[in-house]
Amino acid sequence: MNWTPLTELAHLDVIDAASKDRPVLIFKHSTRCSISSTALHRLEREWRTEDQAHAVWYLDLLRFRPVSNAIAERYGVRHESPQVLVVRDGRCVHSASHTAITYTGVVAALMG
Secondary structure, rough: OEEOOOOOOOHHHHHHHHHHOOOEEEEEEEEOOOOHHHHHHHHHHOOOOHHOEEEEEEEEEEOHHHHHHHHHHHOOOOOOOOOOEEOOOOEEEHHHHHEHHOHHHHHHHHHH
């Protein structure tokens, strides 16, 4: 996966603008959590070449907690970690956390 680091609040405007053309994936990762590492590695392991057309953003929520808080507020989702969000037309259309993060679920939301 070709992650784009999500490190500042202005990136959320970039994500919203990009999501007008195609859905965008955000992965919120806690670098101190084994469940988060497992979810990240499972998603990366199953990601296919044809999925590369989608923009994928990676947030280290421990380093950039204000960005994580802004995500919860902007997209109307409860903060969780790990967490994936799929943003389409500036709105969160899919959110999953912990063991509910699956490649199948993410791709279905991106294609939906």
